[in-house]
Amino acid sequence: xxxxxxxxxxxxxxxxxxxxxxxxxxxxxxxxxxxxxxxxxxxxxxxxxxxxxxxxxxxxxxxxxxxxxxxxxxxxxxxxxxxxxxxxxxxxxxxxxxxxxxxxxxxxxxxxxxxxxxxxxxxxxxxxxxxxxxxxxxxxxxxxxxxxxxxxxxxxxxxxxxxxxxxxxxxxxxxxxxxxxxxxxxxxxxxxxxxx
Amino acid sequence: xxxxxxxxxxxxxxxxxxxxxxxxxxxxxxxxxxxxxxxxxxxxxxxxxxxxxxxxxxxxxxxxxxxxxxxxxxxxxxxxxxxxxxxxxxxxxxxxxxxxxxxxxxxxxxxxxxxxxxxxxxxxxxxxxxxxxxxxxxxxxxxxx
Numbered sequence: 518x519x520x521x522x523x524x525x526x527x528x529x530x531x532x533x534x535x536x537x538x539x540x541x542x543x544x545x546x547x548x549x550x551x552x553x554x555x556x557x558x559x560x561x562x563x564x565x566x567x568x569x570x571x572x573x574x575x576x577x578x579x580x581x582x583x584x585x586x587x588x589x590x591x592x593x594x595x596x597x598x599x600x601x602x603x604x605x606x607x608x609x610x611x612x613x614x615x616x617x618x619x620x621x622x623x624x625x626x627x628x629x630x631x632x633x634x635x636x637x638x639x640x641x642x643x644x645x646x647x648x649x650x651x652x653x654x655x656x657x658x659x660x661x662x663x664x665x666x667x668x669x670x671x672x673x674x675x676x677x678x679x680x681x682x683x684x685x686x687x688x689x690x691x692x693x694x695x696x697x698x699x700x701x702x703x704x705x706x707x708x709x710x711x712x713x
Numbered sequence: 714x715x716x717x718x719x720x721x722x723x724x725x726x727x728x729x730x731x732x733x734x735x736x737x738x739x740x741x742x743x744x745x746x747x748x749x750x751x752x753x754x755x756x757x758x759x760x761x762x763x764x765x766x767x768x769x770x771x772x773x774x775x776x777x778x779x780x781x782x783x784x785x786x787x788x789x790x791x792x793x794x795x796x797x798x799x800x801x802x803x804x805x806x807x808x809x810x811x812x813x814x815x816x817x818x819x820x821x822x823x824x825x826x827x828x829x830x831x832x833x834x835x836x837x838x839x840x841x842x843x844x845x846x847x848x849x850x851x852x853x854x855x856x857x858x
Contacts, residue, residue: 547775548769548774548775550775551769551774551775552782552783552785552788553720553768553774553788554765554769556785556788557723557724557727557788557792560724560792560796561727561728561731561761564728564731564732564735564796565731565734565735567735568732568735568736568738568740568741568744569734569735569737569738569741570738570740571738571739571740576740594785619775620775620776620777620780621777622777623777623779630785634785709844710841710844711800712743712815712840713740713741
């Protein structure tokens with residue numbers, strides 16, 4: 518465990534040591550790490566997917582994928598919430614000298630709620646197309662890297678978030694299977710109000 | 714400017730942009746603000762591109778929810794409301810400018826029940842009025858002896 522934590526801190530230091538060197542790079546990475554850019558970006562991708570279909574079958578598939586994505590994010594962040602009731606890890610800036618270019622969050626560092634959330638949103642969308650898969654992976658990696666860069670997460674926290682988002686998939690699929698008829702009904706109402 | 718309002722305006726701009734790009738799809742024709750698909754695509758991209766700097770460069774946006782920012786729940790609620798608001802505004806503006814009608818194929822599987830008493834040509838407002846009438850009829854049906 519000690520060796521793992523040492524490795525985790527070593528990787529953190531290697532990435533965080535580049536912070537506070539250039540104002541422009543700091544601004545860009547703090548913006549990417551912010552609570553707004555990537556979550557809104559994924560929200561817009563889901564909005565586009567909801568409306569952009571050429572056939573009825575494509576529309577059904579897209580809208581179900583949007584619902585699946587939201588369920589998976591909810592399950593993944595619920596895992597983080599439940600885990601945080603028993604487990605608390607101090608943020609890097611609380612225990613070490615770091616280059617902090619972000620506000621100081623007060624919740625547990627491990628697992629990363631942010632990484633679990635964006636990975637949870639992205640995972641169900643990964644099978645759509647190769648081009649979009651690459652885009653989503655790059656977005657998730659950029660968001661996670663920036664969180665380490667700005668000094669608020671260790672790499673293991675981000676990895677923990679990814680693992681929780683992946684573990685959420687079977688539960689999401691189970692929820693999806695048992696709520697399929699409710700979802701179909703809700704989608705029918707939604708399509709009547711918002712024709713697509 | 715109040716943080717929530719800035720977030721709302723920024724999301725609104727990007728959602729309008731995304732809807733213009735989505736209107737390139739033949740199923741979302743009733744969302745178009747311009748006839749030309751090139752203009753819609755350009756407007757969409759411009760709106761998405763300008764909203765980022767408008768939000769992030771006008772003030773310090775890296776703030777916690779305890780010091781004036783928004784928590785995840787507030788963000789999700791504002792985003793959902795903004796997406797719905799931009800959708801309604803886009804559909805209504807498009808209807809006013811271009812008199813766009815909603816293709817009957819989009820109303821499947823409700824097309825027969827919606828169109829049986831109408832001409833078959835529904836614009837966005839008429840569809841929502843019809844939805845409201847049907848909803849009232851459905852609710853009051855439970856209380857009828």
